[in-house]
Amino acid sequence: MGKEIKTIGVMTSGGDAPGMNAAIRAVVRAALSSGLKVKGIRRGYAGLLEEDIIEMETMSVTDIVQRGGTILFTSRCERMTTPEGQKQAADVCRKHGIDGVVVIGGDGSFRGAQKLSENGINTIGIPGTIDLDIACTEYTIGFDTACNTAMEAMDKVRDTSASHERCSIIEVMGRTAGHIALWCGISNGSEYVMIPERYKNDEQSIINQILAKRRTGKKHHIIVNAEGIGHSHELAKKIEDATGIETRATVLGHIQRGGNPTCRDRVYAAAMGAKAVDLLIANKTNRVVAYRNGKFCDFDIDEALAMEKDVDEHLYSMTKRLAR
Ligand code: ADP
Ligand code: F6P
Numbered sequence: 001m002g003k004e005i006k007t008i009g010v011m012t013s014g015g016d017a018p019g020m021n022a023a024i025r026a027v028v029r030a031a032l033s034s035g036l037k038v039k040g041i042r043r044g045y046a047g048l049l050e051e052d053i054i055e056m057e058t059m060s061v062t063d064i065v066q067r068g069g070t071i072l073f074t075s076r077c078e079r080m081t082t083p084e085g086q087k088q089a090a091d092v093c094r095k096h097g098i099d100g101v102v103v104i105g106g107d108g109s110f111r112g113a114q115k116l117s118e119n120g121i122n123t124i125g126i127p128g129t130i131d132l133d134i135a136c137t138e139y140t141i142g143f144d145t146a147c148n149t150a151m152e153a154m155d156k157v158r159d160t161s162a163s164h165e166r167c168s169i170i171e172v173m174g175r176t177a178g179h180i181a182l183w184c185g186i187s188n189g190s191e192y193v194m195i196p197e198r199y200k201n202d203e204q205s206i207i208n209q210i211l212a213k214r215r216t217g218k219k220h221h222i223i224v225n226a227e228g229i230g231h232s233h234e235l236a237k238k239i240e241d242a243t244g245i246e247t248r249a250t251v252l253g254h255i256q257r258g259g260n261p262t263c264r265d266r267v268y269a270a271a272m273g274a275k276a277v278d279l280l281i282a283n284k285t286n287r288v289v290a291y292r293n294g295k296f297c298d299f300d301i302d303e304a305l306a307m308e309k310d311v312d313e314h315l316y317s318m319t320k321r322l323a324r
Helices: 020-033 044-049 083-095 107-118 143-163 179-187 203-215 232-243 253-257 263-281 301-306 313-322
Strands: 007-012 037-041 053-056 100-105 122-127 167-172 192-194 221-226 247-251 287-292 295-300
Touching (some): 007 044, 020 037, 020 263, 037 044, 044 083, 143 179, 143 247, 143 263, 167 179, 167 232, 179 192, 263 287, 287 301
Parallel strands (some): 007 037, 007 100, 100 122, 167 221, 192 221
């Protein structure tokens, strides 16, 4: 029989993502509804080590479901990657009477949760990252909002690109993963989708395609490039030099991490937050909440971190068929 969970902590860690606030709200409200006490750990693992911990009540999370960012702040913390830091983090939890912690973040944050669990604190991870790069789940909180933000920005670039009969390269985030680029490429009708998972240094073939399309009467070109490939400005120059077509690069950057979460991100955040609390109440630890095959489920963090993720090949090959 495991220990009884009376007080839980909740934190956001790593890069923020729209919908994190909705997840915090769900964790707090679900826990309070089940008779638990809740503490907010501010600034991720850095705040935990510095005991930046606040009491959370129903009203602490009022009016945040629609807001981007995270009211608990977030950070990256080097010390948490050391055994000393990990032991200290667990000791701080014990000192503050925290029996279990919900960590909203990405793979790196789950590694921290894994270590907290090894040090005797129950932990549950919730996938919160715009990158969609967590293998065990088909959905991560923030991805939908980031894609919509990038898609709308790309629509605007398309307008000016068409007016000037230019070639435009738009670079989107995603760290080493190409999911945002793939979804934005499809939703924006890009001619070429450059993603690290399929990149073969084939820039000459992009140039050849642009020239071939110009010959068929095409007047402008949109290329979406993932930050995992990068060098969009250099590529723009290369294309302009080789084709004589004016080419511009736009790096969308952190705009993709902000803004009000979409309906989908809010709903998934609510469901995942409530499920994380249920797992803690059931005395589970070292688990990550996931969405797979139409259902919310959970995985052992060790197993989840060992899984590998690829982009959807059907979606990727389709981009080539549709780009004419
Ligand atoms: P994300 O959670 O978005 O993947 P990071 O990779 O930056 O973001 O990780 C967030 C934080 O998680 C790190 O700053 C660190 O505090 C913690 N973390 C990352 N890797 C480990 C690890 N191997 N062991 C313990 N904590 C880790
Ligand atoms: O993981 C989210 C993300 O926005 C990535 O897409 C990007 O590579 C990284 O974080 C940027 O990190 P920072 O905010 O530290 O520049």
